[in-house]
Amino acid sequence: MGEKVKDNNPTMEDDRLNETIKLHSAGATVRHNSPFEELESYKNEIEIDQSFREEWVIPFYFELHRNDEEWVNRIVELRPKISDEVIHKNLGDFNWRTRSTGAFFAAVKDKKEYIEIIGTHLLKSEVCYAGRTYAKVLAYFNDEKGNEYLERYLEYYLKRKDLYFDQGNIFQAVKYLDKINGTNKLDRFVDDWKEFSKGKFQNEDNDDEMETDDLKKQIDTIEKIINTAAYKTSR
Template sequence: MPSRRPDETGYGHVVERYVTRTYGGLPRYLVLNSGRFLGPRWWHTTRFTRHLLNDAAAITDEELEALLGYEWRSRLTAAWLIGVDRRERFRARIGDLFLASEVCYSGGAYCFALARFGTHADAEVLTAYLDRYLPRTDLHYDQAAALGALLRLDALLGTHHTDRFTEPDGLWDEWVKGVGRLGYPSYTPTELRRWTDLQCDFANGWTRL
């Protein structure tokens, strides 16, 4: 489905309200993408987080659809809001966008949302993504984020979806070698799992308040 500007669908306010609102001079989408709010020294974390929680609860499904139908900044922000509020009814939509991988940067946010949902259905989406994109050693998309999220779900659900990807000289090792030749850094599965845990534990901690 081709992207459409929210103002073309009657939701012209959503980008300014949810995506480009600034914190410490940075728009929300950039703060989410960089992860700086997860660090202990960013002065704006409390304000940023409370606004994120409020917006995740207040945004309508129609507004989320308007964001998901637009470009990467809007899709990234929408996926975070969906994940924070655990709106599992968006699982199929998130899964379709993730597997299509039409735009950059938003995939990590899809992984966060799926990890937050935390069910076998979400593990299936992540597994399908890795089946499709890990063999592509010429592409550095969101394979790392997907593996980190799937590792978390394996631990939560008692499953072993990641075993066949991470076996020695398996798909993960081959992908790391391939993208390494393209100049991309490599991360261990343990590091990737830790990053997903950090994101989800952050959301869990604040939503309990």
């Protein structure tokens, strides 16, 4: 008998493994069903290329929560180049790095028209790690529709004790908004928060321990970027 020729075609198992690795890298580490399945996520028709990632994603995604002067000045200089196309491409890519960056760019450009895309991404929670940025951006916009996305998130995900996603970041955002708006939206979530957070956080029985100082610094940084850019433009 002749030597068996090795089949170099990828097997179905290889395909599934490669897809799993790709999803994991994108941040889709937990697959889950939710009542938000009917919401349609914004997705790019064409996958972004490496040159776009190198220019508009890689230099920023790991820095989005900085608040130092060097970062502020860097984004102020970049701001005129951040186009709607750049924001759309980032938000439409299935990856936590791009989606986080796109949401941040929408905020520093003060573009509320992206609230629906960001809010839908938040509710569907298709990728991890992006929720903190979504929460910050929606809290910065402080728009009625955006605030509703935050509340809808807590309504559902605080009852999903099996899903440890961005409940803490969203709870913090709603608490921050209550402070600046003089509202009490958080009250109806406190009991669910205490139940959800048992064993997950220190001082989980006291929602007063959920500080908003860091979030305020992050939002102040966005405002500083916008105000500095406006001042430079007016000179």
